[in-house]
Amino acid sequence: MNVEPDSTAVVVVDMQNGFCHPEGSLHAPASEAAVDDVTAFVSAARDAGASVVYTRDVHPPEQFEDNHYYDEFARWGEHVVEGSWEAQLHDDLDVREDDHVVEKHTYDAFHRTDLDGYLDAHGIDDLVFCGTLANVCVLHTAGSAGLRDYRPVLVEDALGYIEEAHKEYTVEHADWLFGEVATTEEIAFA
Numbered sequence: 800m801n802v803e804p805d806s807t808a809v810v811v812v813d814m815q816n817g818f819c820h821p822e823g824s825l826h827a828p829a830s831e832a833a834v835d836d837v838t839a840f841v842s843a844a845r846d847a848g849a850s851v852v853y854t855r856d857v858h859p860p861e862q863f864e865d866n867h868y869y870d871e872f873a874r875w876g877e878h879v880v881e882g883s884w885e886a887q888l889h890d891d892l893d894v895r896e897d898d899h900v901v902e903k904h905t906y907d908a909f910h911r912t913d914l915d916g917y918l919d920a921h922g923i924d925d926l927v928f929c930g931t932l933a934n935v936c937v938l939h940t941a942g943s944a945g946l947r948d949y950r951p952v953l954v955e956d957a958l959g960y961i962e963e964a965h966k967e968y969t970v971e972h973a974d975w976l977f978g979e980v981a982t983t984e985e986i987a988f989a
């Protein structure tokens with residue numbers, strides 16, 4: 800599968816201490832294991848000239864206090880609280896000054912963020928997704944990208960998850976409904 804580096808961004812979803820570090824409150828071993836695969840893939844994409852975007856799931860402590868229904872703290876417990884160690888990107892990631900970092904407060908990195916504007920301003924049409932959790936923030940952000948007429952590609956072997964079945968569902972659903980799926984070896988930046 801070919802992607803044009805000049806119009807492509809690799810979107811690294813939520814590779815943060817809270818999810819990828821053993822001391823994180825929502826640590827998933829598969830998310831921790833994905834750090835090396837994500838880092839290697841980002842390096843190859845960057846070398847080819849693709850843009851790199853990192854998302855960070857960040858919750859102000861009071862975010863859900865007055866909500867009618869949506870409350871991630873009730874569902875998952877308190878996690879990646881604003882200003883905390885958990886909310887920081889994992890130390891093994893090679894985040895550079897010219898990478899774009901999106902701070903989001905929901906599963907979808909397009910919801911009330913500058914992501915769409917950044918991509919539009921940089922002429923980016925294709926988004927290659929890796930990161931965690933496959934069936935939560937990766938799926939919702941990639942699906943949202945497809946609805947916005949970006950070409951979403953999920954990198955099947957660079958996704959974190961809680962259960963293998965969650966990842967399998969995600970890649971099948973994405974391939975069937977709104978995007979494409981490939982492995983790191985199948986994606987060529989050319």
